Amino acid sequence: MMRSPRSIFALSVLALVALTALLSLVWLPGDPFYADPYRAWENPSPSHPLGLDGSGRDILSQLILGSRVTVIVAVGATAVAGVFGAIFALLGSVGRRWMREPVAVLIDVLIAFPTLLIAMMFASVFGGSVWVVVMAVGIGFGVNIGRVMRAEVMQVARTGYVLSARAIGASRLSVLTRHILPNVSAVFILQLALAMGIAILAEAGLSYLGFGAPPSMPSWGRMLAEAQPFLSVHPLTVMWPGLAITLTVLASYLLGDALREALDPNLRMRSNPRKTTTTGVFAR
Amino acid sequence: MRLEVSNLSVRLGEKVLLKDISFELESGEKLGVIGASGAGKTLLSLALAGVLPEKFETNGQILFDGSDLLTLSPQELAEIRGDHIGFVFQEPRVALNPLQKAGRQITEALTNHYSLTKQQRSEAATRLAEKVGLTDIDRILNSYPHQISGGQLQRVAIAAAISTEPKLLIADEPTTALDVSVQRGVLDLINSLSRGLNIATIFVTHDIAVLSQIADTVLVLDGGKPVEAGTLAHVLTSPKHEVTRELIEAARSAEWGTKSE
Ligand SMILES: Nc1ncnc2c1ncn2[C@@H]1O[C@H](COP(=O)(O)OP(=O)(O)OP(=O)(O)O)[C@@H](O)[C@H]1O
Ligand SMILES: [Mg+2]
Numbered sequence: 001m002m003r004s005p006r007s008i009f010a011l012s013v014l015a016l017v018a019l020t021a022l023l024s025l026v027w028l029p030g031d032p033f034y035a036d037p038y039r040a041w042e043n044p045s046p047s048h049p050l051g052l053d054g055s056g057r058d059i060l061s062q063l064i065l066g067s068r069v070t071v072i073v074a075v076g077a078t079a080v081a082g083v084f085g086a087i088f089a090l091l092g093s094v095g096r097r098w099m100r101e102p103v104a105v106l107i108d109v110l111i112a113f114p115t116l117l118i119a120m121m122f123a124s125v126f127g128g129s130v131w132v133v134v135m136a137v138g139i140g141f142g143v144n145i146g147r148v149m150r151a152e153v154m155q156v157a158r159t160g161y162v163l164s165a166r167a168i169g170a171s172r173l174s175v176l177t178r179h180i181l182p183n184v185s186a187v188f189i190l191q192l193a194l195a196m197g198i199a200i201l202a203e204a205g206l207s208y209l210g211f212g213a214p215p216s217m218p219s220w221g222r223m224l225a226e227a228q229p230f231l232s233v234h235p236l237t238v239m240w241p242g243l244a245i246t247l248t249v250l251a252s253y254l255l256g257d258a259l260r261e262a263l264d265p266n267l268r269m270r271s272n273p274r275k276t277t278t279t280g281v282f283a284r
Numbered sequence: 285m286r287l288e289v290s291n292l293s294v295r296l297g298e299k300v301l302l303k304d305i306s307f308e309l310e311s312g313e314k315l316g317v318i319g320a321s322g323a324g325k326t327l328l329s330l331a332l333a334g335v336l337p338e339k340f341e342t343n344g345q346i347l348f349d350g351s352d353l354l355t356l357s358p359q360e361l362a363e364i365r366g367d368h369i370g371f372v373f374q375e376p377r378v379a380l381n382p383l384q385k386a387g388r389q390i391t392e393a394l395t396n397h398y399s400l401t402k403q404q405r406s407e408a409a410t411r412l413a414e415k416v417g418l419t420d421i422d423r424i425l426n427s428y429p430h431q432i433s434g435g436q437l438q439r440v441a442i443a444a445a446i447s448t449e450p451k452l453l454i455a456d457e458p459t460t461a462l463d464v465s466v467q468r469g470v471l472d473l474i475n476s477l478s479r480g481l482n483i484a485t486i487f488v489t490h491d492i493a494v495l496s497q498i499a500d501t502v503l504v505l506d507g508g509k510p511v512e513a514g515t516l517a518h519v520l521t522s523p524k525h526e527v528t529r530e531l532i533e534a535a536r537s538a539e540w541g542t543k544s545e
Contacts, residue, residue, distance in 0.1 A: 097338070160378035167333045168366030168393035168444070182383045 080138025085145025193256020316499025
């Protein structure tokens with residue numbers, strides 16, 4: 001099911017990141033905080049395999065320690081986004097009749113707030129931290145998921161099989177659990193994978209701007225931000241965190257794609273994608 | 285079973301989509317509803333099944349064994365649907381859940397209304413599949429809809445609709461999506477089921493040729509209004525309304541068309 005080279009690559013990269021974060025709890029190659037200004041930008045050597053950064057700190061140790069933030073943000077923000085998105089989507093589509101429209105309007109209003117603005121609001125109240133990133137990206141992208149999934153649920157709710165399930169006396173709950181949710185799960189999972197990629201990118205961006213992890217907690221985004229002004233002179237120093245971010249984000253997108261195909265027999269068999277009922281009666 | 289529909293009207297805002305539909309139907313009888321595209325046939329069958337979206341406003345009476353389907357509570361309605369009223373849709377591919385195996389869907393109505401063990405459920409699925417004339421049953425019951433042909437799927441849908449031995453079967457153009465040879469088989473199936481199980485049938489179609497193979501009585505719709513009603517023979521031999529004449533004419537020229545080929 002998940003044997004394609006693409007999914008093997010994606011799973012390997014993500015597993016590597018997760019294992020690295022676990023490893024950082026028990027072992028680091030050196031002290032990531034020990035700075036030796038006289039050895040700034042030193043080239044790779046046996047004791048410092050990736051070299052030293054502009055403050056003379058060991059890049060490999062920082063990279064390994066920084067994976068923690070990536071994992072926390074990826075998992076945390078995705079979970080928050082998933083929960084928020086699911087709540088919005090369900091209330092706005094199959095919730096009580098009177099709340100559907102207001103929820104749709106609320107989604108439209110919230111979508112106007114960019115993740116960055118939410119992060120700035122949180123950061124000004126709580127100070128910059130990993131949790132600010134988790135909540136900001138979680139809510140910011142959760143609203144997006146809510147909008148996509150709401151449309152998705154409403155589309156499936158108009159299909160013939162939902163209609164015919166109702167016509168043969170299925171309860172609202174069983175229509176939801178047996179017909180609607182399984183048919184939107186593939187899109188939901190894809191959205192979660194997107195959220196994960198976006199969360200990792202956003203952490204880099206927010207840390208760069210100083211709303212993310214505090215200096216006491218190295219992250220790939222911060223490493224990138226600190227090295228970026230010296231890109232032309234010391235490209236390797238920028239490359240390591242850049243490569244780590246790029247690979248992880250790419251892997252999460254590829255994983256989402258592979259999961260979606262594995263979950264949706266329609267896509268898997270390349271036959272008809274989901275169709276809505278042919279009658280005009282259920283048109284919006 | 286006795287179904288009495290009187291002055292059934294469906295409106296969407298100011299627009300009247302169905303106007304004053306009235307007819308009666310007893311066990312074993314087959315009513316054919318016919319009309320051109322947009323005449324309101326699908327709307328009528330959905331209204332009878334009680335699954336019109338909430339934005340449509342329904343008036344009149346649908347008496348099913350004396351209880352008015354339009355005034356029942358959702359719970360009471362859910363008990364009747366699927367148990368006493370079966371429903372077959374125009375397009376089997378649309379009417380079945382793409383993510384559930386056929387066997388599971390054949391017994392969905394049964395499990396909605398009765399508690400069955402897994403064993404009983406799979407026995408029921410096999411028995412129903414035999415009843416609707418499916419072959420290669422084990423494979424089909426374990427397949428997803430996209431792995432099954434259209435004709436087989438429509439039989440699956442019909443098996444699902446009759447699983448609870450309903451008293452009334454509503455079929456909205458169940459053969460339109462199928463090719464002619466398969467069509468014939470499905471029509472024969474519905475005929476024999478209605479005879480064997482004494483089911484009352486409401487059969488919707490736009491094709492007089494199909495209608496003449498199945499209906500005892502006929503209701504002709506045009507623009508949401510009933511324009512003609514009567515026994516099949518009567519409507520076919522002495523059509524009173526222009527629309528009916530046109531439908532008969534269309535069927536006749538289609539027949540000639542195929543013969544002259
Ligand atoms: N969602 C809708 N909103 C507004 N009007 C609708 C809607 N659905 C159907 N109608 C109207 O109701 C009329 C009847 O539609 P219906 O689907 O019942 O036709 P039909 O007789 O089943 O046609 P066909 O043979 O093409 O299936 C149509 O002319 C259309 O104008
Ligand atoms: Mg129709």
